Amino acid sequence: MSNPAIAVEDLHKTYGSGSRAVVALEAVNLAVAAGEIYGLLGCNGAGKTTLVKILLDIVRPTRGRTTVLGVSTRSAAARRPVGYLPEDHRFPDYRSGAGLLDYYAALSGVNAQTRRKRIPELLKLTGLADAAQRKVRTYSKGMKQRLGVAQALVHEPRVLFLDEPTDGVDPVGRAHIRDILRQLKGQGMTIFLNSHLLSEVERLCDRVGILEKGKLVREGTLEALTRGAILFALTTVPPLDEALRQALLEIAVSARQVAGGCEVELRSDADLDRVIDLLRARGVSIRSVASKRLSLEDVFLQAVDKGAGGPAVHHEAHEDHEKGTTPPSPSSSS
Ligand SMILES: Nc1ncnc2c1ncn2[C@@H]1O[C@H](COP(=O)(O)OP(=O)(O)O)[C@@H](O)[C@H]1O
Numbered sequence: 509m510s511n512p513a514i515a516v517e518d519l520h521k522t523y524g525s526g527s528r529a530v531v532a533l534e535a536v537n538l539a540v541a542a543g544e545i546y547g548l549l550g551c552n553g554a555g556k557t558t559l560v561k562i563l564l565d566i567v568r569p570t571r572g573r574t575t576v577l578g579v580s581t582r583s584a585a586a587r588r589p590v591g592y593l594p595e596d597h598r599f600p601d602y603r604s605g606a607g608l609l610d611y612y613a614a615l616s617g618v619n620a621q622t623r624r625k626r627i628p629e630l631l632k633l634t635g636l637a638d639a640a641q642r643k644v645r646t647y648s649k650g651m652k653q654r655l656g657v658a659q660a661l662v663h664e665p666r667v668l669f670l671d672e673p674t675d676g677v678d679p680v681g682r683a684h685i686r687d688i689l690r691q692l693k694g695q696g697m698t699i700f701l702n703s704h705l706l707s708e709v710e711r712l713c714d715r716v717g718i719l720e721k722g723k724l725v726r727e728g729t730l731e732a733l734t735r736g737a738i739l740f741a742l743t744t745v746p747p748l749d750e751a752l753r754q755a756l757l758e759i760a761v762s763a764r765q766v767a768g769g770c771e772v773e774l775r776s777d778a779d780l781d782r783v784i785d786l787l788r789a790r791g792v793s794i795r796s797v798a799s800k801r802l803s804l805e806d807v808f809l810q811a812v813d814k815g816a817g818g819p820a821v822h823h824e825a826h827e828d829h830e831k832g833t834t835p836p837s838p839s840s841s842s
């Protein structure tokens with residue numbers, strides 16, 4: 509990628525030392541193009557917040573190089589075009605929403621005349637115009653998060669870092685925040701979003717990185733990440749046993765037992781005939797075949813599984829809503 513808005517090269521971070529050492533990031537490389545929404549996905553403790561804090565020079569890396577808009581993040585100049593919504597932030601809640609934004613804008617060096625114009629615009633963008641004069645303490649969690657987004661925008665940044673912006677927000681509030689971020693993207697903003705919420709990232713991001721125990725285990729556009737394989741769900745009688753599963757692995761990239769049958773990941777559609785032939789040859793009766801596209805959840809669970817080197821991941825979480833024959837679109841939005 510030429511001239512990325514955000515670049516991370518060979519980034520390592522170990523907290524503490526000796527027996528107390530915690531490796532938070534290991535050899536992470538990534539780049540975010542200008543105008544892109546990049547989603548960094550990972551479980552709690554994966555290292556997402558550490559990465560963002562390094563990009564803001566709040567935490568110093570053990571090794572590696574990071575730039576924002578071509579400027580090393582070790583330089584204060586790299587912070588000027590950057591807005592930040594920290595995870596679990598706390599605002600002085602005795603101020604009104606408008607008062608708080610005015611305060612933060614003043615801290616960011618925005619002059620009074622510009623503040624008078626910009627703050628009502630930000631309150632409007634974030635749907636807080638009606639609550640502008642109310643004390644922040646009376647705001648809902650969703651409103652506080654929206655105020656947090658507005659706060660990150662007071663100095664008209666070009667790059668926005670949002671750490672779990674919708675954590676603890678109800679579904680309607682989440683949709684509202686997604687709308688705001690889409691509007692910002694429409695204005696050319698580069699957005700780096702940390703989230704442990706798959707659906708959030710799936711609905712919003714152009715590109716996704718999956719962080720697992722400090723390592724970036726997958727990265728790509730949603731299209732590329734979910735295109736990878738062809739997945740079929742088969743209902744069989746009897747259900748798949750371990751011997752059959754092993755036999756299927758001669759043909760399939762992966763095969764797993766699910767309720768009433770199996771799910772196979774194939775290299776090509778043509779391999780489905782081979783799977784069916786094999787099952788029939790072993791006296792297994794096939795009651796239904798449904799194609800399904802990999803969801804981001806499938807990709808995530810596979811990636812996390814590989815990263816952990818642990819046992820096969822079970823996919824109970826999505827069995828109930830992917831029984832149909834129509835492959836769900838990974839980018840469908842609400
Ligand atoms: N200040 C710190 N001191 C020691 N360990 C830390 C510190 N901050 C984070 N960690 C550890 O680093 C790892 C990554 O944490 P974090 O970046 O907060 O992950 P995430 O944001 O993905 O939940 C975790 O194991 C966490 O306990």
Ligand SMILES: [Mg+2]
Binds near residue numbers: 557558595671
């Ligand atoms: Mg975090």
